[in-house]
Amino acid sequence: MAADRxxxxxxxxVKNIAKVTRAMEAVxxxxxxxxxxxxxxxxxxxxxxxxxxxxxxxxxQSQADLQPLLQSREVNKVSLVLITADRGLAGGLNSAIISHxxxxxxxxxxxGKEVTVVTVGKKGRDWMARYGPPMRATxxxxxxxxxxxxLDVRAAKATGADIQSVAPIARVVIEDFTDHFCDAVYxxxxxxxxxxxxxxxxxQLLPIVPGTPTAPMAPDYIFEPDAQTVLNMVLYNxxxxxxxxxxxxxxASEHAARMVAMRNAxxxxxxxxxxxxxxxxxxxxxxxxxxxxxxxxxxxxxxx
Numbered sequence: 001m002a003a004d005r006x007x008x009x010x011x012x013x014v015k016n017i018a019k020v021t022r023a024m025e026a027v028x029x030x031x032x033x034x035x036x037x038x039x040x041x042x043x044x045x046x047x048x049x050x051x052x053x054x055x056x057x058x059x060x061q062s063q064a065d066l067q068p069l070l071q072s073r074e075v076n077k078v079s080l081v082l083i084t085a086d087r088g089l090a091g092g093l094n095s096a097i098i099s100h101x102x103x104x105x106x107x108x109x110x111x112g113k114e115v116t117v118v119t120v121g122k123k124g125r126d127w128m129a130r131y132g133p134p135m136r137a138t139x140x141x142x143x144x145x146x147x148x149x150x151l152d153v154r155a156a157k158a159t160g161a162d163i164q165s166v167a168p169i170a171r172v173v174i175e176d177f178t179d180h181f182c183d184a185v186y187x188x189x190x191x192x193x194x195x196x197x198x199x200x201x202x203x204q205l206l207p208i209v210p211g212t213p214t215a216p217m218a219p220d221y222i223f224e225p226d227a228q229t230v231l232n233m234v235l236y237n238x239x240x241x242x243x244x245x246x247x248x249x250x251x252a253s254e255h256a257a258r259m260v261a262m263r264n265a266x267x268x269x270x271x272x273x274x275x276x277x278x279x280x281x282x283x284x285x286x287x288x289x290x291x292x293x294x295x296x297x298x299x300x301x302x303x304x
Contacts, residue, residue, distance in 0.1 A: 004287070007280040011273060018269035024089070025262035031144060032195070032255035038145070039192055039248040046245040053238045054210055067228075068178045069235045072207050077114045079136060079182035080105065081173055081205065083189040083246055084124035085254045086140055091264075093190060093198060093257035094123040097250075100200035101188045105133060116182065118172055120247070137172045144251055148237075148244040166247060170240035177206045189246035190253040196260065198253035205242060208235065 082101050084094050101124075108115050115133040119125040125138045146164045173185045185206035191199045224230075 003283050004280065007276055007283060011276045011280065014269050014273050014276065018266050018273065021262045021265040021269060025259055025266060028255050028259035028262060032252065032259050035144065035248070035252035035255050036192070039245075039252045042245060042248055046241055049238050049241055053208060053234060067231055067235060069174065069206055069239065070208050070210070072209075073183050075113060075183040077116070077182040077184075078108050079116050079118060079173060079176055079185045080202075081118045081120065081169065081185065081187045081243065081246075082124045082128070083187075083250045084119070084121035085250070086122045086142075088123065089261060090254050090257040091261040093254060096198075097188060097190050097200040098124060098127050100202060102132070104186070104188075104202050109133075118169065120169060121250075136176065137169075139169055142166075142247060144255075146244060146247050148240050166240060166244045170236070170243050173206065173243075174236065174239060187243065187246050189250045192249045192252040192256065195256045198257060205239065208239075 080101060082097070084097055088094065105115050105117075116136045117124075117128050117133055118137045118139075119128055119135055120139045120142060122140050125135070125140065128135055141164075143164045146166050148166050173182075176182050177185055184204060186202055187205040188200070188202045191201045193199060
């Protein structure tokens with residue numbers, strides 16, 4: 001009897017867990033669809049804005065060499081903006097980006113560079129507080145729909161977005177770079193490809209490296225009011241936009257990874273329930289068989 005009750009108790013417990021994981025899977029699936037639509041809508045704009053900016057940096061008339069965000073210097077100090085999730089239960093998502101960042105940090109330190117970290121998310125903050133280099137700043141509870149001061153915040157409020165601006169993050173890294181607290185800024189996040197494929201990425205954010213655009217563009221531009229004023233605003237806004245896009249990619253990756261993890265947990269719970277039910281039926285059948293044998297033995301003894 002004790003074994004039967006224990007198995008029944010375990011079955012009820014696992015069924016309750018399966019209900020929770022199934023509900024969490026449904027919630028994550030709903031959030032993932034919104035986050036996926038969000039990242040797919042903003043990704044072309046962010047990519048093209050960065051391409052245009054790297055091309056403008058090559059123009060002589062823009063006097064790009066006077067812009068502090070475009071000035072390359074010897075890299076002795078590196079700052080890493082690491083974007084992770086605030087919560088767990090997302091499979092190996094957080095461990096993958098943290099491990100990827102840790103490898104780059106060790107490489108920079110082996111090269112004699114001084115490394116500082118700006119963490120976005122509790123998981124990255126907690127790991128860096130224990131094992132990582134000094135943290136310059138930490139940001140948590142950004143929410144699922146952050147916005148940028150470079151975009152229309154009023155429009156975001158009209159849609160009911162969680163109004164958490166990435167401007168403070170951009171301000172920290174830009175001021176550190178212009179004040180020579182660091183010589184290069186890198187952005188670490190999880191790039192969303194598909195529901196089953198998310199890739200950790202570390203890429204350079206500052207200084208902005210001039211590049212060649214994929215599409216032909218005019219060699220000269222007329223800047224109004226002047227090149228310096230235009231570039232001052234564009235450089236800041238596009239840098240902030242790249243951080244925002246990294247957040248969007250990480251948010252979509254988090255919900256996709258949590259949905260898959262909860263689905264796997266539900267399947268594992270159902271498999272365990274099936275095994276426990278089989279064990280319970282075997283134990284119950286064994287108990288019934290023993291009782292029948294006892295009855296038959298008693299009847300035979302009375303007949304003798």
